[in-house]
Amino acid sequence: MKPNKYMNPYLAGLLLGLLLVVTIYITGHGLGASGAAKSVVIYSLESIAPAHSENVPYLQDFNATHEGSPLKTWLVFEILGALLGAFISGVLANRLKFTVEHHSGITSKTRLVAALIGGALFGFGAQLGRGCTSGAALSGMAVFSTGGILTMIAIFGGGYLFAYFFRKLWIN
Amino acid sequence: MGPLVPEFINNELNLVFAVLIGIAFGFILESAGFSSSKKLAGVFYGYDFTVLRVFFTAGVTAMVGVLVLSHNGLLDLELIYVNPLFLWSAIVGGLIMGLGFVIGGYCPGTSMCAIMIGKIDAMVFVLGAMLGIWGFIEGYPIFEGLYTGYDFGIPQVSQTLNMPLGLFAFLMIVVAFGSYWLVGIIEKKATKNVVVDTTSKRSMIVITVVALIIGLVASTLKPEKAMILDKINDSAYTSSFEINTISSDELALRFIYKDKSLQVIDIRNSKDFQTMTLPSATNLSLNDFFTKSSKNIFNLEDKVNIIVGDNDVNSKKGYILAKELGFENVLQLKGGFNQFKSDIIDFKSSSTMEANLTDTQRFRREASSIVPVLIEKSKPKVIEKQKVRALGGCG
Numbered sequence: 001m002k003p004n005k006y007m008n009p010y011l012a013g014l015l016l017g018l019l020l021v022v023t024i025y026i027t028g029h030g031l032g033a034s035g036a037a038k039s040v041v042i043y044s045l046e047s048i049a050p051a052h053s054e055n056v057p058y059l060q061d062f063n064a065t066h067e068g069s070p071l072k073t074w075l076v077f078e079i080l081g082a083l084l085g086a087f088i089s090g091v092l093a094n095r096l097k098f099t100v101e102h103h104s105g106i107t108s109k110t111r112l113v114a115a116l117i118g119g120a121l122f123g124f125g126a127q128l129g130r131g132c133t134s135g136a137a138l139s140g141m142a143v144f145s146t147g148g149i150l151t152m153i154a155i156f157g158g159g160y161l162f163a164y165f166f167r168k169l170w171i172n
Numbered sequence: 173m174g175p176l177v178p179e180f181i182n183n184e185l186n187l188v189f190a191v192l193i194g195i196a197f198g199f200i201l202e203s204a205g206f207s208s209s210k211k212l213a214g215v216f217y218g219y220d221f222t223v224l225r226v227f228f229t230a231g232v233t234a235m236v237g238v239l240v241l242s243h244n245g246l247l248d249l250e251l252i253y254v255n256p257l258f259l260w261s262a263i264v265g266g267l268i269m270g271l272g273f274v275i276g277g278y279c280p281g282t283s284m285c286a287i288m289i290g291k292i293d294a295m296v297f298v299l300g301a302m303l304g305i306w307g308f309i310e311g312y313p314i315f316e317g318l319y320t321g322y323d324f325g326i327p328q329v330s331q332t333l334n335m336p337l338g339l340f341a342f343l344m345i346v347v348a349f350g351s352y353w354l355v356g357i358i359e360k361k362a363t364k365n366v367v368v369d370t371t372s373k374r375s376m377i378v379i380t381v382v383a384l385i386i387g388l389v390a391s392t393l394k395p396e397k398a399m400i401l402d403k404i405n406d407s408a409y410t411s412s413f414e415i416n417t418i419s420s421d422e423l424a425l426r427f428i429y430k431d432k433s434l435q436v437i438d439i440r441n442s443k444d445f446q447t448m449t450l451p452s453a454t455n456l457s458l459n460d461f462f463t464k465s466s467k468n469i470f471n472l473e474d475k476v477n478i479i480v481g482d483n484d485v486n487s488k489k490g491y492i493l494a495k496e497l498g499f500e501n502v503l504q505l506k507g508g509f510n511q512f513k514s515d516i517i518d519f520k521s522s523s524t525m526e527a528n529l530t531d532t533q534r535f536r537r538e539a540s541s542i543v544p545v546l547i548e549k550s551k552p553k554v555i556e557k558q559k560v561r562a563l564g565g566c567g
Contacts, residue, residue: 005370006203006204006205006211006222007200007203007204007205008370008371009204009222009225009226009229009369009371010225010226010229010371010379012200012203012204012226012229012230013204013225013226013227013228013229013230013233014229014230014233015196015200016197016200016201016204016226016229016230016233017229017230017231017232017233017234017237018233018234018237019193019196019197019200020230020233020234020237021233021234021237021238021241022193023193024174024175024234024238024247024252025174025175025176025241025246025247026174026175026176026177026181026186026189026193027175027176027177027186027189027190027562027564028174028175028177028251028252028253028561028562028564029252029253029562029563029564030253030564031193031197031281032281032564033279033280033281033284034280034301034305036284037280037298037301037302037305038305040302041302041305041306041309042309044302045306045309056309056310056312057312057313058308058309058310058312059309072187074186074187074190075190077187077190077191077194078190078191078193078194078197079194079284080191080194081190081191081192081193081194081195081196081197081198082194082195082197082198082201082281082284082285083194083198083284083285083287083288084191084194084195084198084288085194085195085196085197085198085199085200085201085202085285086198086199086201086202086207086284086285086286086288086289087198087288087289088195088198088199089198089199089200089202089203090202090207090288090289090290093202093203095202095207095289096289096290097289097290098290098292099290099291099292100291100292100293101208101209101210101291101293102210102293103210111293112292112293112296114275114276114277115209115276115277115278115293115294115296115297115300116276116296116297116299116300116303117272117275117276117300118271118272118273118274118275118276118277118278118297118300119272119276119278119283119296119297119298119299119300119301119302119303119304120272120300120301120303120304120307121268121269121271121272121275121276121300121304122268122269122272122273122276122278122279122280122297122300122301122304123272123280123300123301123302123303123304123305123307123308124268124272124304124305124307124308125264125265125266125267125268125269125270125271125272125304126265126269126280126301126304126305127265127304127305127308127309127319128261128264128265128268128308128315128318128319129261129262129264129265129266129268129269130255130256130258130261130262130265131255132269132279132280132281133227133269133279133280133281133282134279134280134281135255135564136255136262136266137227138227138230138231138234139255139564140254140255141231141234141235141344142231142234142235142237142238143238143249143252143253143254143255143328144235144238144254144328144329144330144337144340145254145255145256145257145326145327145328145329146257146324146327146328146329146331146332147254147255147256147257147258147262147324147326147327148254148255149329150257150259150262150263150266151255151262151263151265151266151269152266153266154262154263154264154265154266154267154269154270155266155267155269155270155273156215156270157266157267157270158266158267158268158269158270158271158273159215159216159270159271159273159274160216160270161267161270162270162271162274162275163216163217163274166274166275167217169213169274169275169277170210170213170214170216170217170274170277171217171219
């Protein structure tokens with residue numbers, strides 16, 4: 001069976017925007033993603049290397065300001081839901097398939113190395129920028145935050161700035 | 173009034189909402205095609221602008237939604253999380269994320285969705301993201317200066333650009349729809365006429381017109397609080413407002429008779445309040461009137477609230493604001509604190525001849541020796557501000 005078509009982008013945007021408003025109305029804050037990854041990293045570090053973690057200044061600060069397990073946060077639960085939601089959408093649209101998606105001009109291996117490096121940069125940048133495309137850029141825009149909008153401009157501006165140098169990964 | 177957390181929804185229930193909101197979030201991202209790195213990266217190479225369309229539409233929708241809610245008094249903008257501005261860490265962090273985007277083809281949220289439909293490159297991307305976060309945690313002392321420097325607080329565009337929120341939302345809608353038309357042309361060229369966005373030209377015209385109309389309406393919206401404050405600063409409105417007043421003499425008399433129902437609301441600045449205020453006074457700024465704790469103070473049973481500003485104009489504003497907010501049993505002190513001070517506290521009789529004094533002057537002479545003692549005895553009450561902003565963000 002062929003995968004179904006994607007949702008109309010304006011409809012998807014409208015729904016995403018409304019979801020964001022509902023989220024702000026209920027919780028007082030927006031959507032997020034990288035924060036959940038950070039919780040998992042902190043939990044893993046403290047479980048695997050407890051002695052080392054105690055000496056990491058960042059974690060000392062974090063534990064002083066956060067109660068309970070780092071996994072029991074709003075963003076972790078939200079992302080668990082998001083994983084489920086994406087899976088449901090994938091099932092309904094016939095898109096489930098183990099694959100390394102890449103441009104025909106590069107090998108799977110190149111794509112995976114690029115994904116690892118890109119992921120590392122994004123994860124690091126999201127810490128410095130206090131949130132990623134979801135938590136800083138989109139949610140920041142919704143609440144008219146100067147900081148969030150500036151981060152958004154920097155993310156997309158940075159993308160266009162560096163796009164030329166990595167064009168071989170995506171286009172002929 | 174929103175946000176519903178923590179007042180109406182406790183933390184446990186909030187986590188249930190987190191899962192439900194997450195399901196919708198993941199479903200929308202995947203359905204829009206954000207589980208494909210090729211589609212995402214297209215925005216940077218001109219062959220697929222889906223990211224821009226979805227992202228921008230979501231952004232302006234949310235802006236208008238937040239404005240509509242606050243305009244109708246359903247959402248308190250002072251309680252919601254606003255991402256702070258740390259200038260250089262926002263810019264440098266954003267640029268690094270942009271670099272990660274063109275190399276890795278995902279952002280964190282989209283990569284997690286892509287994992288669920290089997291994208292192995294997305295699994296590796298998330299692994300990389302965790303390594304990047306780990307690197308930041310371990311190396312934090314090195315980046316701390318950049319991370320915590322150039323702290324500008326939590327400004328909104330209204331302050332930064334000196335522009336009403338509604339106007340900004342309208343301009344963003346214009347920019348968004350202008351860009352939709354522009355990127356359609358770029359896309360056609362880059363893909364050599366392969367249609368990426370299947371929205372018909374006719375529907376596009378309809379959506380654009382509808383969005384611009386919504387934008388025009390939105391540009392007139394203001395948070396409810398700002399509207400009420402505008403109203404009380406509008407002299408045409410306030411001059412026709414019916415005001416119940418109390419004179420300095422009557423107030424002094426009620427102080428002397430130790431009238432327990434009196435509750436003085438001193439709206440002057442806290443410095444003046446600390447220096448000298450009236451007996452049993454509570455210091456609230458006009459801004460404080462909007463808080464829940466103020467509502468509780470005003471609506472105490474069997475209390476008459478006397479609004480005291482510096483002068484008559486200020487006191488009147490405070491009175492009207494209290495009425496606008498629906499508070500009961502409010503009176504305005506005529507002439508405000510200044511007049512009370514000159515009438516009663518600093519009373520100097522013009523004549524030493526007892527027979528020449530009017531009753532009012534005799535009363536004031538009496539009061540001028542009693543009231544200062546009462547003021548001395550009663551300690552001013554400073555109200556603890558209860559507003560606590562929601563925590564958020566995902567740094």
